[in-house]
Amino acid sequence: MQPTDSELIQRWQGEPAPLLPLLHAFHERDGYLSDDALRAVSQGLRIPLAELFGTVSFYHHFSREPGGHGVTRVCSGPICKLRGSDELIEELEGAHSMACSGRCDEPIGVLRGGEALVGHVGGELGAQPTPLPAPNPGGVEECCFRSIRVEGRGSIEGYRRSGGYRALEKARAMGGEALLGELEASGLAGRGGAGFPTARKWRAVREAPGGPKTVVCNADEGEPGCFKDRALLDHDPHAVIEGIAIAALATGATRAFIYLRYEYPWIQEKLERAIVEARDELGELAIHVRRGAGAYICGEETALLSSLEGEHPFPRNRPPYPVTCGFEGTPTAVNNVETLASVPPILDLGAQWYAGLGLAGHKGTKLISLSGDVRRPGNYEVPMGLPLDTLLHEWAGGPLEGRRIEAVTMAGLSGGFLGRDDFDVTLDEPALRAKGSFLGAGGIMVFDDSRDIFAVAREAMAFFADESCGKCFPCRIGTRRLTERLSGEGPTDPSIWKEEVEAIGRTMSQVSACGLGIAAPLITTSLMRLFPDAVDAHLKRP
Amino acid sequence: MSQLTLDGRQVPFEEGETLYQVARREGNSIPTLCYDDRLAPLGACRLCVVEVEGYGRPVASCTTLAEEGMVVRSSSPALEEHRRTLIDLVQSENPTGVEVDPLRGAQATELAKLAERYGSGGTRFAGSTSGRSRHDDPNPMILRDYDLCISCYRCVRVCAEEEGDHAISITGRGFATRITTEFDGFLEGSACTFCGQCVQTCPTGALGDQRALRYQGEPGDLEATRSICPYCGVGCSLDILTKGEKIVGVRPALDGPANGGALCVKGQFAWEWVQHPDRLKEPLVRKDGELVPATWEEALDRAAEGLARVRDRHGRHAIYAVASGRAPHESAYTVQKLVRTCFQSNQVDNCSRS
Amino acid sequence: MAGLAATIGRGAMSNPLSDMEKPDVIFCIGTNMTEAHPVAATRLKKAQARGATLIVADPRRIPLARRADLYLQLRVGTDVALLGAMAHVIAREGLVDREFIESRTEGWEALQRHLEKFTPEWAASITGVPAESIERAARLYGKAERGAIFYTLGITEHISGVDNVQSLSNLALMTGNVGRPGTGINPMRGQNNIQGAGDCGALPNNYVGFQPVDDPANQAKFEEAWGVRVDTEKGMTKVRALESVGEKIFAMLIVGENTLVSDPDAEHCRRALEELEHLVVVDIFLTETARLADVVLPAAAWGEVDGVFTNTERRPQRVRAAVPPQGQSKPDWWIVSQLAKRLGAQGFDYSSPAEVFNELCSLSPIYHGLDWETVAEGRLQWPVPERGHPGTPILHVGRFPRGRGLFMCPEYRDPAEVIDEDYPIWLTTGRRLAQYHTLTMSGRSIGTRYLAPEEVVEVHPDDLQGLGLTDGALAVMKSRRGEVVVKVAADDTSPRGTVFCSFSFSDVPVNILTGGGYDPITDTAELKVCPVRLEPVRLEPVGPSGT
Incomplete structure (x- = not known):
C-alpha cells in the first residue's frame, strides 16, 4: 500500500535536512509533485508555500506535471x-x-x-555498470584508485580485506591534532576544484565555536565532462565513508551528509547500504545521504548548503564561510568525494608518500575524467605535473584514426578551451593558470578536427545560462547575452560583437558572485583567442 | 575605533559595519540596485563592488565587512566600466523607452536615475527580455508589471524579512527567473496581505501602486506631506501624496518611529474616502423632519440653541457628549472642555468602550 | 484600561512597539493582531524569526494562531480560568520572581491562596484547553527571560473584562515581566487616536492626563485654568448615558462616531437616539447615526487638518493637512469652539490647533514637557513631565505609579449569556484585515472593498449540515435582542459551535444581536460573546412578473 501524506511527513519531519528526501518521496509515490503534495509538505515542514513552490521549480528533475517523474x-x-x-x-x-x-x-x-x-542511436536502452578506471600504461602509482580494482572492494569485507578502515583506526589512535599535522604535511588540497588546503579547512572547523559540527561530502558531481566521483562512489563507497569518518574525527563533527547528485540514483542505495555495514566503524557519527534534484549550482558549496537546508539554492555571501557558519549556521566542513577518498590512503601510507606522488615538485595526484575524441576515454589518476600531451597520447591512446586533436576543455567546461599550442602544459594549477585556465574538478573533454568548436562553445554557454541560478546580475544576464551572441542573435557588426562579448566577459569574470559566473566567460575568451577564424566565419554567415 | 583607508582617506568604522555602510556614511554614492537598508544584504546586483588591496577581484561592498587597515577604492576606471556594463546589461533585459512614473512607488525611479548617471540608453547588449507582466491579476491595488523586473528580489525579501508573510518567491532560475506567488496565481487568494511594502521597495516600478497610478495624468507637481495613518492605534508614519488639491496616494515613511517603513493594506491603499463624493460638504439641519442644507451660522445657532434649551429644561447633566477616538486631540480636548465649561459637568466619554 | 490602572497604576501599553522584536516568549491573548494591528504584528513575526516562542490564546484559529508555537483554543469568555491556571502552575512550580514580588508588589499571599483552586485540570474542563497545554504555556512564560503579553478587545469586551486584564497583570507581576525591555503588559489600542481621546480628558472620570475629576486639587486646578466652576462628581459612561436617555439624558453631541453601528444592542441604541430632544452630530459622512440628528455639522477629515494623534505606545505624533477641506467642512476644534462660544463659554478663541494643543499640554502632567513643536517628529513617548525630558518608552521601571503592583484575585464567571436550547451557538465578533470599524473609510476605498466586499458569518464546515445551512447561502442569525440576515461562509477558523462575524457592514448590523451584558467596572459591553441561533433563509417562490 502507498504511504499516506501524513506517513511520509512523519517519516521525515524529525530528520535533519528533510525537505529533499520528503519531496523525492512524494515525487516517487505520485509520479510528480502535485499542488496537494506541496501544500502537505509546506504544512508539515513549516515552509511558506510560495517559497516551496519557487524552490521546487528551481530543480530540473522535480516535475509538477502528472507522470513527469517517469x-x-x-x-x-x-x-x-x-x-x-x-x-x-x-x-x-x-x-x-x-x-x-x-x-x-x-x-x-x-x-x-x-x-x-x-543508450545509443539506433540501439536499445540498457543498464550498464560504471566502468572501472583502467590502469595507467606506465604503472604510475595512484592514491584514490590504488585499491579500487580489488575484487569485492565495494563491500565492507572486500574493503577491509584490502586495508580498509585501517586509516580510521590509526586516526583514532593519533587524535585530531596529530591527524591534522599529518594531513598538512601531505599537501592535500581540495580536489573538487577549489584547491583549498584540507588540513586548514578542518582545523578551522575544529576551532570554530558552536556546534554540532557537520561534515558534508559534496557528491553533486555536476560539471559537464566529470564522472570520477561516480567511479569512486560506485566502486569504492567505503573509502568515501572512511574519509568522512576521519574528517569527523579531525573536526569534531557528530553528523555528516552526503549530497549526491540526482543523476546517480543507484548510488544512493549503495551508500546507504555501506553506511549500515560500517556502523561499527562509525560509532556515534550519523551519516545521512541526501539526493539533489538536478541543479548544477548545488555543486557550489554554499548553494549546496542552502539546498540541504531546504532553502532556495542560491549561493551565499562569504564571509561567513561554512567552516564557521555552514549547515544551519553550524561549523561545517564541505569536502569533495575525491578529497575524502584520498584521506585514508594518505593516513595509511603517510604524508611523505602522498606528497611524493607528484612530479617536478608538485604534491600528490588528481583524478581526471577524460572523454570525447580519444581512443581510451575514462578516469585516470595522474600525478600532479604530468604533461597534458602525455595524458592525451600515451595514456589515452591519442586521437581517433585519421584525426587530429584540435582542442580540449579544462575543468569540465569551466576552464574554457586549450588549443594545440597549449598541449605541452603540465597538469597542475600554476601551469594551467598561466594559460588562463585551471584544473578544477578535473574533467577534460577532447575535440578533434571534425568538430565545430564554435558550436561546442555555444552549447557550453547555453549550459551555463541554463544553470545560472539567477541571483547575481552579471551571471544571470551575461550568460544569456553570451549565449545569444554565440547563436547569431547578437549584433552583426563583428567589431561591435567582439566588443560586447569581451565587455560582458570582463565584468562577469571580475564581479560575479560565485565560480559559475566567474568561469563561464572563459569559454568565449578562449574561443576568441584560440579560434579567431572560426569566430569570424560564424559572424560572416548571413 | 577601527580605521580603514577609503579612497585615500583614513575613515573610522564600527565593528560589524559593511564597506558599503562605511562609504555611504562618508558621503560616498556607491550605486546599488538590490540594496534596501532594512534587508539583509544580498550581493546580487554587484554594482557596489569596490577594490580592496590584496584581493584578487573587486568585492561587493554591501556584503563585505570592514576590517582594520583595509585599503579600499570605491571608484576606478575599471570599477566604473563594470558598473556601466552592469547597468547596460540590466537595461537590456527590459523593454526600451518605458517612462516610469514616480507614482508607481517610493523607489520606482531608482534604475532610471542610475541609467541616466551612467548614460545608459538601453540599446547596448540588446537581446531577449526577462520579465513577464501579470496584467491578468485583477487586484486593484498592486500592479504587477514584471516586464520591468530586474530580479533584485527586494520585493521577495521585504515580504519575508519585514512583513513576515512570505507570500511571494522566486521561481525558475537564471534569466528565466520570475517573481511568483504560490502556484503562480493571483495575489488575492495567496498569502499576500496587500501591505504594499513590495511596491515601495521596487527600484524599477515593476510593482506599482494602482490606486495612485490613476492620477498619472493629473496636472501639478507631486508633493508629499508627512502625517500619521488614520486607521488603527499603531500610528504608522506616512506621506500623503498630492497633486494640487488632489490626494493621489500614500507612501510609508522609512523613518517612522512606529512602523519603520511598513504600512498595511488600509493605510497604504484605503485613502480614497477622504475626497469621496459622499463626504458631507455643508451643514444640515432638520426642517419638517428632513435634513436640509443650511449655512454655518444657521446650523451652529440651531445646534447651540437646542443644547441650551435642554440645559434650561432638564438641567446641565442632561447633555451628554461623545468625543471621537479618530479625530485629533484638538477635537477631543475642545469637546470635553465644552462640556466641563459650558455645562459644568463631566458628562463626556469617548468611543473606547465599544 | 481600568483593570491595569488598579493593579499597576497605568492603563496603557507598558513597552514601546519596537520592543516587540525583543522578547524570548510572547503571549498573545484575545488579539487578532495580524488583522487588527498588522504593522505591529510584523514585529512579532520578526521576533519569531529570531527564535522567540509565540503562545497564542484565542477561541478562533486566527492567522496568528496558525503561526504560533503553542496555540490554546479556549472557549469564548473563559480567559480568567485559563490565566488563573497558568498562574497556578507558575506558582506551583516555583517559576515566580521572588525578588520582584517582595520588592515591587503587594497581595501575593492572598493571590497564592486564591490560585490554589485554579488547577489546570479544572481549567481544562472550563476552557476546553488540555491541561498539558496550559502547563506548557505556563512553563514557557514562567521561564522566559523576557516575557511579553499583548492583548486587545478579545480580553476587554467581556463582562469579565477587568478580571481578564487583572489576571494578565498577575502573570506579569508574579514573574517580574514588567519594567524591562522586551517584557510588559501591552494592551493594543484599536483606533488611531483612542489613546489620545483619553489623554485629552474625554472621559467621565478624568481631566486631561488622567487627573481624577473627584480630586479637589484637580478641581481647583481646572477652575483656575478655565475660569469656571467645575462639577465635583464623575459623569456617567456612554453606555449608561444611552441607557438613561429620556430619564436623565435629553441631548447629545456626538463627534465622529457611528454609534448606531459600532455599539451593542443597536435597536435599543436607535430608540435612544431617536428619543433625544436634541442630537448634534459632527462627522465627515452622513452616517447612520448622523441621519438621526437634528443638526449635522460637516467636519474636515484626515488629510485636511493639522493636529496630533497619540498611538498605542503613548507616542503623540503630528498629523498634517495636505489638501483643503472638502466643501464647507471645518476642523472639529473650530466647530466645537463655535458651539461653545454660542453657549456663552470663555476660552474658545483659538486661532489654530497649535493653540489648543499647547493649552492641553500645559494642563497635563504627562504632556507637560511637550508642545506643538516638540511633537513634530513624534520622538517622545509620554509621560514627558517637563521640558527636556527624554520621554518614557518603558513604564514601571523601578516603580509603579501607584507604588507597589497589586495582585488581584478575580473569580471565574460565565459570560452574561450562555448558550442554551434556544440559542445554542456562540457568536464572537471582531475585525477583518481589509476593513475597519464601521466602513465609513475603508468601505469607500476600492482596494479594501475588493478584498472584503460583504459581510459573512463564518461557520465551521462540519456544523453546516446540522444547522441546515449551505456555504454561500443566506442565513438568519437571531439573539435575544434581534436578528440579522447574513451570508454563510464555511470556515474552520472558529471551532465547531462558534461562529464569527465582524461589525463593519451596516447592512448586516451584527450589533443588533450583541449587548447581553457589561463589565460592572468599565461598562464595556460584552461584544465578544453572544449566544445565537442560525437558520437558513427560506425564500418564498417568486410568482411570474406582471401578475
Whole structure:
C-alpha cells in the first residue's frame, strides 16, 4: 500500500535536512509533485508555500506535471551531443533532454523514473555498470584508485580485506591534532576544484565555536565532462565513508551528509547500504545521504548548503564561510568525494608518500575524467605535473584514426578551451593558470578536427545560462547575452560583437558572485583567442 | 575605533559595519540596485563592488565587512566600466523607452536615475527580455508589471524579512527567473496581505501602486506631506501624496518611529474616502423632519440653541457628549472642555468602550 | 484600561512597539493582531524569526494562531480560568520572581491562596484547553527571560473584562515581566487616536492626563485654568448615558462616531437616539447615526487638518493637512469652539490647533514637557513631565505609579449569556484585515472593498449540515435582542459551535444581536460573546412578473 501524506511527513519531519528526501518521496509515490503534495509538505515542514513552490521549480528533475517523474530524459552534455543525443531524443517517444549526467565515458546517459540507463542511436536502452578506471600504461602509482580494482572492494569485507578502515583506526589512535599535522604535511588540497588546503579547512572547523559540527561530502558531481566521483562512489563507497569518518574525527563533527547528485540514483542505495555495514566503524557519527534534484549550482558549496537546508539554492555571501557558519549556521566542513577518498590512503601510507606522488615538485595526484575524441576515454589518476600531451597520447591512446586533436576543455567546461599550442602544459594549477585556465574538478573533454568548436562553445554557454541560478546580475544576464551572441542573435557588426562579448566577459569574470559566473566567460575568451577564424566565419554567415 | 583607508582617506568604522555602510556614511554614492537598508544584504546586483588591496577581484561592498587597515577604492576606471556594463546589461533585459512614473512607488525611479548617471540608453547588449507582466491579476491595488523586473528580489525579501508573510518567491532560475506567488496565481487568494511594502521597495516600478497610478495624468507637481495613518492605534508614519488639491496616494515613511517603513493594506491603499463624493460638504439641519442644507451660522445657532434649551429644561447633566477616538486631540480636548465649561459637568466619554 | 490602572497604576501599553522584536516568549491573548494591528504584528513575526516562542490564546484559529508555537483554543469568555491556571502552575512550580514580588508588589499571599483552586485540570474542563497545554504555556512564560503579553478587545469586551486584564497583570507581576525591555503588559489600542481621546480628558472620570475629576486639587486646578466652576462628581459612561436617555439624558453631541453601528444592542441604541430632544452630530459622512440628528455639522477629515494623534505606545505624533477641506467642512476644534462660544463659554478663541494643543499640554502632567513643536517628529513617548525630558518608552521601571503592583484575585464567571436550547451557538465578533470599524473609510476605498466586499458569518464546515445551512447561502442569525440576515461562509477558523462575524457592514448590523451584558467596572459591553441561533433563509417562490 502507498504511504499516506501524513506517513511520509512523519517519516521525515524529525530528520535533519528533510525537505529533499520528503519531496523525492512524494515525487516517487505520485509520479510528480502535485499542488496537494506541496501544500502537505509546506504544512508539515513549516515552509511558506510560495517559497516551496519557487524552490521546487528551481530543480530540473522535480516535475509538477502528472507522470513527469517517469519521463525519459536523455543526456545532452557536450560529449553525448557528439554521440547523437539529439537523434536519440527523436527516437525515444516523449523524451526530454537533460544536462550532462556524468556518463561521458559511456554515452549516452538516460534517466527513466528511478532507472539510470545508457543508450545509443539506433540501439536499445540498457543498464550498464560504471566502468572501472583502467590502469595507467606506465604503472604510475595512484592514491584514490590504488585499491579500487580489488575484487569485492565495494563491500565492507572486500574493503577491509584490502586495508580498509585501517586509516580510521590509526586516526583514532593519533587524535585530531596529530591527524591534522599529518594531513598538512601531505599537501592535500581540495580536489573538487577549489584547491583549498584540507588540513586548514578542518582545523578551522575544529576551532570554530558552536556546534554540532557537520561534515558534508559534496557528491553533486555536476560539471559537464566529470564522472570520477561516480567511479569512486560506485566502486569504492567505503573509502568515501572512511574519509568522512576521519574528517569527523579531525573536526569534531557528530553528523555528516552526503549530497549526491540526482543523476546517480543507484548510488544512493549503495551508500546507504555501506553506511549500515560500517556502523561499527562509525560509532556515534550519523551519516545521512541526501539526493539533489538536478541543479548544477548545488555543486557550489554554499548553494549546496542552502539546498540541504531546504532553502532556495542560491549561493551565499562569504564571509561567513561554512567552516564557521555552514549547515544551519553550524561549523561545517564541505569536502569533495575525491578529497575524502584520498584521506585514508594518505593516513595509511603517510604524508611523505602522498606528497611524493607528484612530479617536478608538485604534491600528490588528481583524478581526471577524460572523454570525447580519444581512443581510451575514462578516469585516470595522474600525478600532479604530468604533461597534458602525455595524458592525451600515451595514456589515452591519442586521437581517433585519421584525426587530429584540435582542442580540449579544462575543468569540465569551466576552464574554457586549450588549443594545440597549449598541449605541452603540465597538469597542475600554476601551469594551467598561466594559460588562463585551471584544473578544477578535473574533467577534460577532447575535440578533434571534425568538430565545430564554435558550436561546442555555444552549447557550453547555453549550459551555463541554463544553470545560472539567477541571483547575481552579471551571471544571470551575461550568460544569456553570451549565449545569444554565440547563436547569431547578437549584433552583426563583428567589431561591435567582439566588443560586447569581451565587455560582458570582463565584468562577469571580475564581479560575479560565485565560480559559475566567474568561469563561464572563459569559454568565449578562449574561443576568441584560440579560434579567431572560426569566430569570424560564424559572424560572416548571413 | 577601527580605521580603514577609503579612497585615500583614513575613515573610522564600527565593528560589524559593511564597506558599503562605511562609504555611504562618508558621503560616498556607491550605486546599488538590490540594496534596501532594512534587508539583509544580498550581493546580487554587484554594482557596489569596490577594490580592496590584496584581493584578487573587486568585492561587493554591501556584503563585505570592514576590517582594520583595509585599503579600499570605491571608484576606478575599471570599477566604473563594470558598473556601466552592469547597468547596460540590466537595461537590456527590459523593454526600451518605458517612462516610469514616480507614482508607481517610493523607489520606482531608482534604475532610471542610475541609467541616466551612467548614460545608459538601453540599446547596448540588446537581446531577449526577462520579465513577464501579470496584467491578468485583477487586484486593484498592486500592479504587477514584471516586464520591468530586474530580479533584485527586494520585493521577495521585504515580504519575508519585514512583513513576515512570505507570500511571494522566486521561481525558475537564471534569466528565466520570475517573481511568483504560490502556484503562480493571483495575489488575492495567496498569502499576500496587500501591505504594499513590495511596491515601495521596487527600484524599477515593476510593482506599482494602482490606486495612485490613476492620477498619472493629473496636472501639478507631486508633493508629499508627512502625517500619521488614520486607521488603527499603531500610528504608522506616512506621506500623503498630492497633486494640487488632489490626494493621489500614500507612501510609508522609512523613518517612522512606529512602523519603520511598513504600512498595511488600509493605510497604504484605503485613502480614497477622504475626497469621496459622499463626504458631507455643508451643514444640515432638520426642517419638517428632513435634513436640509443650511449655512454655518444657521446650523451652529440651531445646534447651540437646542443644547441650551435642554440645559434650561432638564438641567446641565442632561447633555451628554461623545468625543471621537479618530479625530485629533484638538477635537477631543475642545469637546470635553465644552462640556466641563459650558455645562459644568463631566458628562463626556469617548468611543473606547465599544 | 481600568483593570491595569488598579493593579499597576497605568492603563496603557507598558513597552514601546519596537520592543516587540525583543522578547524570548510572547503571549498573545484575545488579539487578532495580524488583522487588527498588522504593522505591529510584523514585529512579532520578526521576533519569531529570531527564535522567540509565540503562545497564542484565542477561541478562533486566527492567522496568528496558525503561526504560533503553542496555540490554546479556549472557549469564548473563559480567559480568567485559563490565566488563573497558568498562574497556578507558575506558582506551583516555583517559576515566580521572588525578588520582584517582595520588592515591587503587594497581595501575593492572598493571590497564592486564591490560585490554589485554579488547577489546570479544572481549567481544562472550563476552557476546553488540555491541561498539558496550559502547563506548557505556563512553563514557557514562567521561564522566559523576557516575557511579553499583548492583548486587545478579545480580553476587554467581556463582562469579565477587568478580571481578564487583572489576571494578565498577575502573570506579569508574579514573574517580574514588567519594567524591562522586551517584557510588559501591552494592551493594543484599536483606533488611531483612542489613546489620545483619553489623554485629552474625554472621559467621565478624568481631566486631561488622567487627573481624577473627584480630586479637589484637580478641581481647583481646572477652575483656575478655565475660569469656571467645575462639577465635583464623575459623569456617567456612554453606555449608561444611552441607557438613561429620556430619564436623565435629553441631548447629545456626538463627534465622529457611528454609534448606531459600532455599539451593542443597536435597536435599543436607535430608540435612544431617536428619543433625544436634541442630537448634534459632527462627522465627515452622513452616517447612520448622523441621519438621526437634528443638526449635522460637516467636519474636515484626515488629510485636511493639522493636529496630533497619540498611538498605542503613548507616542503623540503630528498629523498634517495636505489638501483643503472638502466643501464647507471645518476642523472639529473650530466647530466645537463655535458651539461653545454660542453657549456663552470663555476660552474658545483659538486661532489654530497649535493653540489648543499647547493649552492641553500645559494642563497635563504627562504632556507637560511637550508642545506643538516638540511633537513634530513624534520622538517622545509620554509621560514627558517637563521640558527636556527624554520621554518614557518603558513604564514601571523601578516603580509603579501607584507604588507597589497589586495582585488581584478575580473569580471565574460565565459570560452574561450562555448558550442554551434556544440559542445554542456562540457568536464572537471582531475585525477583518481589509476593513475597519464601521466602513465609513475603508468601505469607500476600492482596494479594501475588493478584498472584503460583504459581510459573512463564518461557520465551521462540519456544523453546516446540522444547522441546515449551505456555504454561500443566506442565513438568519437571531439573539435575544434581534436578528440579522447574513451570508454563510464555511470556515474552520472558529471551532465547531462558534461562529464569527465582524461589525463593519451596516447592512448586516451584527450589533443588533450583541449587548447581553457589561463589565460592572468599565461598562464595556460584552461584544465578544453572544449566544445565537442560525437558520437558513427560506425564500418564498417568486410568482411570474406582471401578475
